[in-house]
Amino acid sequence: MKLWLTTITAALSLQLHASELKLDNNLAYQLTESLTVEVGQRLAGSDADRRAVAWAEQKFQQLGYDKVWREPFTMQYWQRGQASLSVSAPFHQQLVVTALGGSIATPFDGINSQVVMFDSLEQLKQADAAQVKDKIVFINKSMAKDKLGTFYGSVVGARAQGAVEAAKLGAKAIIIRSVGTSINRFAHTGIMRYSEEVPRIPAAAISVPDAIQLEKMLSRQPELTLHLQMDNKLPGEVESHNVIAEITGSKYPDEIVLISAHLDSWDEGTGALDDGAGVGIVMATGALLKQQGRPERTVRVVLFGNEEGGLVGARAYAAKHAAKLKQHVFASESDFGAGRIWRLDTGFGPNSLPFGQTLQQQLAHLDISLGDNSATGGPDVSILKAQGVPVVTLQQDGTDYFDYHHTPNDTLDKVDPAAMQQNLAAWLITTKAVANSRIDLRQ
Template structure:
């Protein structure tokens, strides 16, 4: 934090725009904040010491950036920890495979699980299987993910990660292995949240890297009788306390009307959470701070840095519950949580009478090579909780062509961010947020 302090102080003490000597905005601020978070805090698994350090980092830096109000809101969250993991083919071709535990998975007995393998090409194929195909075996779901700009392919494969263990256990399996939900050919395994059903036995669940999934599939083609051994040491400790961190730039004319821009502060523990979601944190913090440098907005801009998005939108649900009585005053919400690629499309979720204003925002964004989208915006994972409660949302949609090469892996690090692309993001966020915060539009209409 100390390395960032001189930068923030100089930013605050120097007038960024004046009649006599206009100065440009610090378009590096989002990158500098992201660098600080990922270097000085690093991984931020919910409930961990890194999580607590990130809350302290965010609070101090929001204050240093000149936010009018800064506070935290406590919530209780599960605290899961991965331990040692090992996966090896015992026969007929002994070798180790690269794996990672899925978030929330139980461990194996101390001596591991030895079993034969049954492979399926999708979750649906597993669900359609008969118990005698699966009982006492380790299930392997080998479903590939393809790249695309919008990330739309993610939803077609993530079900295996989320629900695979339940469906495998329902049929009597001993454990679940999935091909990583990712698009990289590097030998990194992708983690992510999985779930259990209280009515179904809990079995261990892991992901293996894409090359290892291909290797295991080849082994099974040659030797369907192959045996494998899984050892997994994970811990689910007592619930921990975490926090959402919130900063406000108070509106000069309509302070009770809130324009919420958010990101999630937590990350998985394998990398440093630069793309997911350090870049988003840096962007929304910088956006509000730099708008204030240009003059106080008419509406309040509220930056919400959500806790434990990765564990199932835990902080987002806590925020919605705590602020339920003022959600009608949330005029708009949006979130940056899809890496740091250039924004290529702008979408809204507005009432029909507000669509002409959406076109006004679009005109501000067109010079940044951002094209019009649709009126069915997602808004972002945490913000989707507010959307479901009637809050209008927008999406500044990033190019995610290579996002799932790094998503939830040890490779999610700062060097994957292009500073020029992040600058373009920042310009777009400033233009959109400033336009909305200085308007009188009711986007519900």
């Protein structure tokens, strides 16, 4: 394995030589910049994903981690093609569209059908087949903003399950209003699902301005025809990787304090907020912890692969390490952009709540308050929490997160270096506190 790593490293030397890293409080930002500038998008299963894996291994080594390795898993690879959507009659206009992740292609000549609009997935579910059959379904549900991203959950169902519900009623395709909070003309991609029970139909999202436009067209002319063309490919099973690195504990090397982010991203932006920022934060945390004096417990940094496809890397990690999950004394993930952390939520055993209070006191100077004890720990880490691993969520301000999330507009210029420093400080304090304590957070 060592030789093979060396080969990869040599191949990437051109990419990597130029970005020297400084072990200072700007390290998280430096790493996010390096990842997004030198690798860019890194759709799970793609060549760019492989470059990201090699980048991560090399950076961990440069940062002085004690152990660096990758763990393979298999996944279904989905490849974006061209996508176009136009109003073919009576108003001839091109709309901004993106294929949803996992969607099949349309026939080569596209689908030309009348459109039928619903306000929500729930309204679609109650429709008659006669309303929907042979049409393109349009779900036009808007999303409101808040710090926690609360409203994502109530809107994203149309993306995930819309194709199945539309197909049940005989639709030829489905388009949804983007799951996002911006009026900028970007369409929001993200994973969607099929069912074995009903035919697979193409699924896409249009930008918020285009949804508003389409609604206005329909109010003028309910019999509107759309033409959708997409040539996504589903090449089948490929290998991807979780990338893992450790700072070995000085006293209790078998007790694992796991901090994480996900390395993959959607392919239209450079994945700076989702989740380049998280990658930078947790990679920097381990490196600076070692610099500050080796912690007593082992700090393991996991960069999960293929989070976007449905926590695929996290499930592989949990399966591979099932026997050793009891040695995972703590887990947390940074995966909600690059906003400042404003709240500490815990997922501890009842006897450990005072530890959460002590921890919050250490974070108070960063304007971080104490939330409740129902933290998930983050999307990937929720898989570990389900196996009993104690977690925290260092809750970031996500007010603007869904302005950029899963769009071409998720780029480095949206990341505030000062907010990244605040995140890094909070992760250092939290990780160090757990890694240098003897507490059993399961209790």
